[in-house]
Amino acid sequence: MFDTAVIGGGVVGCLIARELSRTRLKVAVLEGAADVAMKGASAANSGIAHAGFDPEPGTLMAALNVEGSARMPALCAELHVPFVRNGSLVLGRAGEEGALQALCERGKINGAEVSLIGRAGLEELRPGISPAFTAALWAPKGGIVCPYQLTIAAMGNAMDNGAELFTDFRVVRVVREGKGFVLEAEDGRTVRCRTAVNAAGIHADEVSALFGAEKIGLTPRKGEYLLLEKGICRPGDPTLFTLPDERGKGVLVSPTADGNLILGPTAQDSADKEDTATTAEGLRKVREKALEMVPDLPLNRVITSFCGVRAVPAGGDFVLGLSKIVPGLVQAAGIQSPGLTSSPAIAAFVRARLGELGLDVAERPDFRPERPSVHDFGSLPEERKNEIIRRDPAFGRMVCRCEHISEGEILAVLRQNPRPTTLDGIKRRTRAGMGRCQGGFCSPLAAELLSRYLGVPLEEITLKGKGSELLAGTTGKGAKAPKGGAR
Ligand SMILES: Cc1cc2nc3c(=O)[nH]c(=O)nc-3n(C[C@H](O)[C@H](O)[C@H](O)COP(=O)(O)OP(=O)(O)OC[C@H]3O[C@@H](n4cnc5c(N)ncnc54)[C@H](O)[C@@H]3O)c2cc1C
Structure with missing residues (x-):
């Protein structure tokens, strides 16, 4: 039984999970897609940490924008995310x-x-x-931040501190069980929780309806x-x-x-x-x-x-706070721009609301706030890079020529939380495929590494989860990944 299940692995859901992992609560994130920050607004936005001059004064949006903007630099420094x-x-x-x-x-x-x-x-x-x-x-x-790197790093850090991530877990049914809930996925898997947070982005109106909670207009x-x-x-x-x-x-x-x-x-x-x-x-x-x-x-x-x-929420402001209809549910819906900027403040706000529901949200002394980034390798001085390559030659084998991403960096993210299982997941963690050729050269190499590391046939490797397989099948006997790795 989880103390809290967060529905939605966008920047809001993942930062809520990270904030809750500062406490002793048992936390789960349920994401409908194959990865966090893959499907929703957190995967595709301007990446601006807005200063806070635009929202209407007196709104939650205005207050949380300014607070989120102030929190963003320290948060990004802890998570090693570019800001x-x-x-x-x-x-x-x-x-x-x-x-x-x-x-x-x-x-x-x-x-x-x-x-x-x-x-x-x-x-x-x-x-x-x-x-x-x-x-x-x-x-x-005003600032700039990478939205999907922030989301992935927040989830990774939450997991390093004990939170659990369930991917391909689109919540389609909610059943009340005592004071808590049973949340059911399309494939029949269930998660039990004492409280839940609705952070389902553009689908938050449907998720609210599954709980029998307030009607949200988006x-x-x-x-x-x-x-x-x-x-x-x-x-x-x-x-x-x-x-x-x-x-x-x-x-x-x-x-x-x-x-x-x-x-x-x-x-x-x-x-x-x-x-x-x-x-x-x-x-x-x-x-x-x-x-x-x-x-x-x-x-x-x-x-x-x-x-x-x-x-875009019908009322203009974020729909954020305890549900007035369903005890145990916290709404984090209608989070349009400046939602990315506000997300660190939204996370703290939700933690406080869960405290009001009777959960122990006190800080635990052993929380580890830092999460290393593979991007740190690219910014190292040449001498230090050479030292690492001498120890691990995979860092000397180039996979993405446009962004200068090595096999070592790809293998490093495969060892990190949350582990990528798709080509898109590799791309958004390492930037392999984000350069001028847009993956024309490196995608087959990255797919091969993924296949080898996950131990699944190349034909099962997908771009973004089930239904986006890269290969239709093999011709003849099919090619096996070379033992020495991709070159
Ligand atoms: C074009 C555009 C530009 C923007 N520019 C900025 C900007 O510059 N600065 C800024 O501060 N903000 C900006 N924003 C706003 C910002 O991107 C959003 O506020 C933020 O990403 C919302 O995050 P979220 O986690 O609420 O939603 P999302 O990122 O949409 O995540 C919701 C997640 O819930 C999952 N989900 C949905 N239904 C279910 C279900 N039933 N079960 C399980 N999982 C489910 C989805 O798969 C998705 O991963 C912009 C947004 C857009 C679209």
Whole structure:
């Protein structure tokens, strides 16, 4: 029997699990997909740690955004996840000074550090901005973070501290048992728990209904992106926004925490929660809006496009707190942007609510907050790298030439919690396949390593879980992985 089962392995669910692993509670995360941060919004978003000037004052969203932004650097340092305090600029044209002023005032009420600057200040902070923009709001505490690395590291650290992860566990039935619950997956597996947290992203409305709890109104809103290769911007370049409107923060131009340049997102309501297809029209809008801000963007250096789906709550604010209908259930629903930024604060908020339900949420003395990252190898001095390669030659065998990821780094993540079982899982943990060739060269090598390490035939290796097998079968006798490893 678990003290708490968290439904949903996105950034919110995994950070809740990590926060609860600071206590003596027995915690489970139930994720419908084959991996955490694979299916929902945490896998596909802008990766901005917002400073907190945008949410409406007095909302939970405003308070948790500012608190989450303050918590983010220390959290990322403990989990060895890339985070850069690059600052954010909201650009204004002539005639938009009033709107910038209003946004600045809103930010100050929320407790965000913000000021207004003119064209000279703008040019100093980010050369290349269109002369049409004459002023800006400057938020130096804005940052950039890798959302899926944060989610994976949070889950890994929670597991290192005793939490359990159940993947391919889509909760389809909830039965009350005494004061607790039995949560049932599609394949009949069950998990028993005293309390539960609904962190199911865009499906949180359905999960709430399974409990017989409050009706939650969520609208799927698509956001399409273009990603450009590394080397175009410096990670310290500020994130550029135009003024927000009622549909969101608009298209941005920003470095990512890993050094790419990201353009997007669009904001298109959709009837289909699973529709993550990019469209010619959406990407045209992204290009157009981005070029309005930075006219000389090298759009010939786009390496991929992708789309995320926001869970837009009917009331506007996060649906967060104890269920008013079902005792023992905590809702963490409608977590749209700035949900990534707010997630460390949401986790602390949920821990406090579970305390109100009578669980012992006191800190345990033996909690280990650190989780090493394989990315640390790439940033080591050459001498240190050579030392490691001498001890373990796998670190000298290159798998991904674009991102310089070695076999040793891939084997290292296979030994870490939560262990990847798919090619996508390897990619999001190591960046193998995220470079210019988008996995054209390294995918077969990574698949082979996965097959060998997991002890399953190559034909069973998938991109993202069941139904996405890479190979249809073998021709003739089929090729076996070479003994010496991939080269
Ligand atoms: C286009 C876009 C841009 C954004 N940009 C930013 C930004 O720059 N900064 C920021 O702070 N925020 C941003 N956000 C918001 C942020 O991404 C989300 O708030 C955050 O990722 C939500 O995390 P989550 O864990 O609640 O949901 P998700 O990441 O969607 O995770 C929910 C998980 O629940 C699982 N699940 C669903 N149903 C079940 C079930 N029945 N049983 C088991 N598991 C289930 C899903 O498979 C999924 O893994 C953006 C969002 C989008 C879409």
